[in-house]
Amino acid sequence: MIKTSSRLLAGAALAIVPLLGLAGVASADTQSVNYSCQGKAAGTTSTLSLQQNVDSSAPATxxxxxxxxxxxAPGLNTVPTKAGSFTxxxxxxxxxxxxxxxxxxxxxxxxSGGSGFGTASVAQVGNNIVTSVTGPINGGAQFQLPALTLNLTAGASGVITTTLAGTSFTDAGLKFTTTVSVFGFPIDAPTTCFPSPAPTLTSTTIG
Incomplete structure (x- = not known):
């Protein structure tokens, strides 16, 4: 049972990788982001690494x-139909x-935009801007997350840099739940991830 749960968790985490595929912004910089992830279900914990490119757009000065x-701006993605040997x-x-x-x-x-994800919302939570997608998004379905636009006012001096949130599994910047079918029973595998290392997505010099 432990082996089965471990495979489930690893597959569940891998199943969500396409959700961070960001593309389509003119004059964008592409960064390759490494995420450390931890999934838990049925009393078993599994860890793994994910790599994902992120396109971002901001003025240089x-x-x-x-x-x-x-x-x-997210691009079009497809939810996998399999997580390891599970549906x-x-x-x-x-x-x-x-x-x-x-x-x-x-x-x-x-x-703005996007399709196939159910209901989406965005809110400021503390010092983070958090995009939430309720789903559910069925296995094998295509979807496109909405584009996130931030309108800012520059300070007096310095550099404005953007990154992705998260410093640990308990301070995660990316969270999701994958529901898989195991012997005909649905099992939810909550997964938390943080960028390791945290990327510099954009850099704008004030002056």
Whole structure:
């Protein structure tokens, strides 16, 4: 049973990798992000590493007190139908956190576009802007997460950098649940992830 649960967890975590595929922003920089992930179910814990490219767009410079816009635009993805030897029923309850950059003030943020993910929302939670997708998104289904736009005001000086949130499994920046079918029974595998190391997605110099 322990071996079965371990395979389930590893497959469940891998099943969600496409959710972070970000693409399609003009003049974007592409970063390869390494995530450390931990999944738990049926009393068993499994850890693994995930790698994902992220495209981001921001101006190279901005005047002190000036306005700037940062955009993250997801591309089209497909939920896998298999997690190891198990069938993926759906994925749900995904949250992805982006820290508010230092040396800037948030004026507004919004989501636009996307399809196939159920209901999506965005909110500021502490010092993070968090995109939430409820799902469920069925195994084998195509979907596109909405684009996230951040409208900021630059501070007096310094550099405005953007990254992805998360420093540990208990301070995760990416969370999700994959429901898999094991011997005909649905089992949820909650998974928490953090970028290791945290990437610098964009850098805007004030001046």
């Amino acid at each position: 901005v005047a002190p007190g000036g306005s700037l816009t940062i955009t993250l 993926v029923s759906s994925v749900k309850n995904l949250t992805l956190a982006v820290p508010v950059p230092a040396n800037a003030t948030v004026n507004s943020f919004s989501l």
